[in-house]
Amino acid sequence: MKKPKKKSDVVENVMTVRNVDVFYGSNHAVKDVSLDIRKNQITALIGPSGCGKSTLLRCLNRMNDNIEICKITGEVKYDGQDIYDKNVDVVALRARIGMVFQKPNPFPKSIYDNVAYGPRIHRLAENKQQLDDIVENSLKKAGLFAEVADRLADPGTGLSGGQQQRLCIARAIAVEPEVILMDEPCSALDPIATAVIEELMEDMRLNYSIVIVTHSMQQAARISQRTAFFHMGELVEQGATSKIFTLPKDERTKSYITGRIG
Amino acid sequence: MTERSLTDMAGLAARHRAEKRFRWYGIIAITISLGFLAVMVVSIGSRGIGAFSQTRIALSIHFDEAIVDPLGKRNTAELSRSNTNALIRASLNELFGQVQLPSERRALYALVSIGGAYELQAALEKRPNLVGQTKTMWLTASDDVDIFVKKGINPALDPALRRLKPNQISWLESLQQQGQLQRKFNTSFFTNGDSREPEMAGFLGALVGSALSLLVCFAISFPIGVLSAVYLQEYAKKGRLSRIIEVNINNLAAVPSIVFGLLGLFIFINILHLPRSTPLVGGLVLALMTLPTIIIASRAALRAVPPSIREAAIGLGASKTQTTFHHVVPLAMPGMLTGTIIGMAQALGETAPLLMIGMVAFVVDIPTGILETATSLPVQIFLWADSPERAFVERTAAAIMVLLSFLVVMNLAAVLLRRRLERRW
Numbered sequence: 001m002k003k004p005k006k007k008s009d010v011v012e013n014v015m016t017v018r019n020v021d022v023f024y025g026s027n028h029a030v031k032d033v034s035l036d037i038r039k040n041q042i043t044a045l046i047g048p049s050g051c052g053k054s055t056l057l058r059c060l061n062r063m064n065d066n067i068e069i070c071k072i073t074g075e076v077k078y079d080g081q082d083i084y085d086k087n088v089d090v091v092a093l094r095a096r097i098g099m100v101f102q103k104p105n106p107f108p109k110s111i112y113d114n115v116a117y118g119p120r121i122h123r124l125a126e127n128k129q130q131l132d133d134i135v136e137n138s139l140k141k142a143g144l145f146a147e148v149a150d151r152l153a154d155p156g157t158g159l160s161g162g163q164q165q166r167l168c169i170a171r172a173i174a175v176e177p178e179v180i181l182m183d184e185p186c187s188a189l190d191p192i193a194t195a196v197i198e199e200l201m202e203d204m205r206l207n208y209s210i211v212i213v214t215h216s217m218q219q220a221a222r223i224s225q226r227t228a229f230f231h232m233g234e235l236v237e238q239g240a241t242s243k244i245f246t247l248p249k250d251e252r253t254k255s256y257i258t259g260r261i262g
Numbered sequence: 263m264t265e266r267s268l269t270d271m272a273g274l275a276a277r278h279r280a281e282k283r284f285r286w287y288g289i290i291a292i293t294i295s296l297g298f299l300a301v302m303v304v305s306i307g308s309r310g311i312g313a314f315s316q317t318r319i320a321l322s323i324h325f326d327e328a329i330v331d332p333l334g335k336r337n338t339a340e341l342s343r344s345n346t347n348a349l350i351r352a353s354l355n356e357l358f359g360q361v362q363l364p365s366e367r368r369a370l371y372a373l374v375s376i377g378g379a380y381e382l383q384a385a386l387e388k389r390p391n392l393v394g395q396t397k398t399m400w401l402t403a404s405d406d407v408d409i410f411v412k413k414g415i416n417p418a419l420d421p422a423l424r425r426l427k428p429n430q431i432s433w434l435e436s437l438q439q440q441g442q443l444q445r446k447f448n449t450s451f452f453t454n455g456d457s458r459e460p461e462m463a464g465f466l467g468a469l470v471g472s473a474l475s476l477l478v479c480f481a482i483s484f485p486i487g488v489l490s491a492v493y494l495q496e497y498a499k500k501g502r503l504s505r506i507i508e509v510n511i512n513n514l515a516a517v518p519s520i521v522f523g524l525l526g527l528f529i530f531i532n533i534l535h536l537p538r539s540t541p542l543v544g545g546l547v548l549a550l551m552t553l554p555t556i557i558i559a560s561r562a563a564l565r566a567v568p569p570s571i572r573e574a575a576i577g578l579g580a581s582k583t584q585t586t587f588h589h590v591v592p593l594a595m596p597g598m599l600t601g602t603i604i605g606m607a608q609a610l611g612e613t614a615p616l617l618m619i620g621m622v623a624f625v626v627d628i629p630t631g632i633l634e635t636a637t638s639l640p641v642q643i644f645l646w647a648d649s650p651e652r653a654f655v656e657r658t659a660a661a662i663m664v665l666l667s668f669l670v671v672m673n674l675a676a677v678l679l680r681r682r683l684e685r686r687w
Contacts, residue, residue, distance in 0.1 A: 063577065068500065091579045099577035105570035107589060117588070118578040168574070175578060 012039040014179055014209045015060060015097075020074030022055050022064070029055045031233040033074075037179065042201060042210045044220035044241065047230035048256065053213045056230070057181050060211060061097040062090050078179070095122050098172035102184040104164035106156035106171070111148050114156040114167055115139060118175035134174055141207075142170035143200045162193025166200065173204075180204070182212040186219065198223050217257055221245050229253045306666075310659030316448035316461060317408040318400040319374055319437060321353040323382065325392045336390040346382035350374055350401065358433060369430050375402040377450070377462040400446060405460040405653035410434060411445060425652075451660065455626045456642065460653035463646070465661050467628045471541055471621070471636030472610060472668070478545020478632055479552055479609050484602055486549075487556030488591075491598070494557070495564040496586050515554035522551045523618030531619060539620035539635040547615045552605035559601020563594035596680045603676040607669055613640040639665045 015037035022030035030052040037043050037060075045053040055064070062083060064070040076083050083093055095118075106114050115135045118124075125131035135152070139145035144166040148159070156167050165185055172180055182201075186194040201210060201223055214220050220227050221241060228238035229250075237244060237253045248254040327334065330344035354370050355361070361370050378401035385399065386392055403411070406425040411434075421428060437443040454464025498504045526547030530536045536543050567590050575585040591598075616622065621637050622645065629636035637645070639661060646658040 061577070063573070066572075066576065091581050094577060094579035099573075101570065101573060101577070103570055105568075105574040107571065107574060108593065117575075117580075121578070121580050121584055121588075171574075171578065 013037060014039040014079070015211075016075075016077045017056070017060075018075040018077070020056065020059060020072065020076060022052070022059060023071040024055075024067070025069045029233055030059070033230075033235040035228055035235060035238060037209055037211055038226060039209050040205055040207075041225040042205055042212060042223055043226045043228065044224035045211065045213045045228050045230060046215075046217060046220050046256075047236075049215075051230040052233040053228075053230045054183055057183055057211060057213050060179070060181055061094050061099055063099065065090060095175050096177055097179040097181060098175055098177035100165070100168050100172055100180065100182045100185050103188050104161055104168055106159070106164050106167050108155065108157055110153045111139075111156045111159070111167060112152040115170050115174045118171060122175060124174075124176065138170040138174040139167075141173050141204065142166045143196065143203075144170055160193070162189050162196060165189060165193070165197060169197070169200065169204075173208075177208065179209045179211065182210060184213050184215060187215060194219070217245075229256060231256070306659050306662050310656055310661075310663045312412050312656040313451055313660035314448050315412075315445040316450070317403040317411040318444055318446045319378075319403045319407070320398050320400050320442040320444070321350065321357070321374070322396060323349050323353050323399045324396040325349065325386065325394060326352070327394050330386060331393050336393065338387045338390060341390055341393075342383050342387040344383060344386060346379045346386070347376075349382060350378055366429060369427055370433060372404055373407050373430060373433065375404045375459055375461045377402045377457075377459060380462075400444070402450070402461050403443070405651055407434060407443075408461055409652050411438075411443060451657070455628050456624060456637065456645070457626060458624075460649070460651045460657060463654070463657060465639065465642060465657075465664050467625055468637050468639045468642035468661070469664065469668070470629050471544075471625070472638040472640075474541035474629060474632050474636065475544040475548060475616075475621075475638055476606060476610060478542055479548040480602070480606060482546065483549040483552040483556055483605065487553050487602070487605075488560050488598055490553075491557045491560030491564060492586060492591060495561045496590065497582070511554050511557050515558060518614075519551050519612050520614040520618065522547055523615030526550065526615060527618045537633055537635075539623045539625075539637075540633055541621075541629060541636050542632040543619045544616050544621050544636070544638065545632065547619055548609040548612060551612065551615060552602075552609050555605035555608065556598070556601050559604065560594065560598040563597025563601070564590060566597060567593045592683075596684050599676060599680050599683070603673060607673065610669060610672065611640055611665070613638075613644055616641050617644075639668065 013036045017033060017035040017037075020030060020033045021028065033052075033056055035043075035056070045057060047053050058064045059072055059076060060078075060083075064072065072084065078093070078097065081088065107117065109117070112135055115138050116125075116131055119131060119134050125134055136145060139148065144163060147163060148154075148167075156164065159167060165188075169180075169185075186197055189197065198219065201212070204210060212220075212224065224241045226239065227241040227244040229236045229244065229248075229252075231252050237248060237250045244253065245257055248257060326349065329348050330341060330346065331337075333340075351367075351371055354374070355367075358370055361367055381401055382399065410426055410431070415424065415426070415431065426434070434443060450462060451464045453466055454462055455467030457463040494504060494507065498507075526543060530543045530546055531538050536546075571589050571593065572585055575589050576582075580588065616638055622641050623635055623637060624645070625635050625637050627634070643658055643661045643665065646654045646661060
């Protein structure tokens with residue numbers, strides 16, 4: 001499947017994964033996975049623990065590069081380029097494909113510095129005013145600005161869990177990525193904070209393409225347009241979320257979404 | 263379901279007893295260690311407190327122009343070299359006119375320290391207009407006089423074995439009656455370098471020597487130690503080589519310090535021909551010794567930085583070096599400083615390696631740079647403890663007090679610095 005070139009085409013793929021295998025030492029964690037990430041859609045990766053969905057997610061911006069025993073084969077394309085190509089600069093790649101982690105991990109710095117860090121290292125702002133604007137806009141897009149506007153100098157670690165996670169989202173947005181990878185972003189949050197973030201993701205979809213790993217099938221059903229079901233390192237089934245949850249083709253998918261396995 | 267009592271259970275009393283017993287063990291252990299500390303502080307303090315005062319003799323000195331400035335030029339350089347000894351002798355002769363025999367006169371002159379002449383020279387250099395005047399000057403007494411004033415004489419001792427002869431004692435008693443023999447605050451102990459005469463010996467030279475050595479040690483071991491730790495922990499591939507390096511660093515931390523002294527002697531002095539007995543070489547040797555401690559502590563501090571911080575930075579597109587130096591190292595810095603302080607405190611108290619590179623030399627001058635010969639506080643303590651003069655006993659104890667105070671000040675400064683760094687979250 002080639003990436004459609006026409007701009008008008010709604011089902012434009014921002015990333016394509018082809019025949020990817022991932023090994024952690026002798027453990028074959030991801031087996032021959034091919035997957036498309038659609039532009040301006042939320043793609044949910046679901047499956048039981050240890051099924052390789054987080055591993056695959058981390059391959060999408062080469063976070064696994066830092067793990068020495070991790071070996072990846074296959075092809076991951078972003079915007080038509082193989083991101084594992086020798087010429088690709090991983091720093092530039094991660095500026096285009098941002099990431100939000102399972103546990104909120106703000107830097108032990110001020111709220112302002114947390115958001116400003118990415119733009120600073122990528123030199124996105126020419127002066128203090130521009131940087132201020134980036135910080136403000138990012139916090140606004142993450143739905144956090146109203147809550148922290150008068151205490152930007154306070155430590156980011158002093159916020160509540162849900163606020164911290166939105167701070168991490170703002171931090172990722174500040175670098176102006178195209179794709180945002182989210183690794184179970186709500187698993188450490190209470191239902192109210194989760195609802196806030198889900199709502200936020202729905203808005204963010206207009207500007208970004210989102211890949212989310214989630215343990216919660218309800219969450220996948222609520223927020224995603226496409227769903228991919230993983231089991232034992234294999235991609236069992238992928239497709240429109242509505243179809244996966246109503247008419248799963250594979251028996252394993254059916255068992256999982258009805259709660260019999262996983 | 264059987265009924266269970268909330269107030270009584272099998273073994274409950276025994277458990278409470280065990281808990282109480284354990285608490286007492288802890289209290290006893292802490293009391294014992296605090297007791298030892300108190301004994302140490304009291305014994306050193308009571309012994310060393312005497313060194314902070316010094317007996318002085320008041321003499322009416324006539325600054326005879328014919329003796330100190332025969333040419334009448336009032337040249338300060340000339341005045342600072344003038345024969346002030348003659349002034350002291352003249353004053354003593356006047357005071358005790360009946361003493362005529364040369365041997366008795368020598369005994370009389372011996373009451374005043376040879377430092378007395380230096381004090382007069384210094385006074386003349388500062389105020390040349392003293393020439394021709396007569397003034398009462400408090401001059402440092404010799405160490406035997408000092409001990410006599412502080413401790414009295416031991417009546418049980420055979421007079422022939424005493425340091426002071428009967429006639430000296432009678433002179434001193436007459437001086438005491440006139441109020442011309444008094445204990446004054448011992449400023450020279452704080453401002454002088456070492457001396458063969460206990461009454462003139464001070465610790466400033468050793469203190470400065472120690473400070474300069476530590477400065478060199480810190481300037482070398484801290485950056486090298488921290489960068490080695492950062493490289494080993496964050497950059498180096500984990501493999502056989504890095505394991506061998508790690509084991510060797512751990513072993514180096516346990517190597518006796520005198521071995522580092524020998525190594526320093528061989529490399530820095532015999533091969534590199536750096537000047538011996540200097541804070542530069544001393545600091546280099548101490549740095550060798552401190553490095554393993556700093557590396558081990560720094561690696562532990564780096565390991566303690568949560569991986570989520572690294573992932574957060576990497577996920578934003580920070581390079582390895584940006585991640586390390588913007589986030590990981592600042593978070594590990596308090597731990598690294600703790601390790602450095604432990605290492606520096608060890609280095610401050612270290613004697614053996616300094617003996618090997620010649621910092622045990624008798625140094626009178628106060629060093630002004632890292633290329634001048636110097637000694638250090640622990641070596642000074644060692645030297646004084648080894649000296650036969652009784653007056654060095656209290657100076658040894660006082661020098662230990664100074665060393666301990668230096669240590670306390672250094673640790674306090676480090677703790678404050680660390681707290682400031684930690685306050686940035």
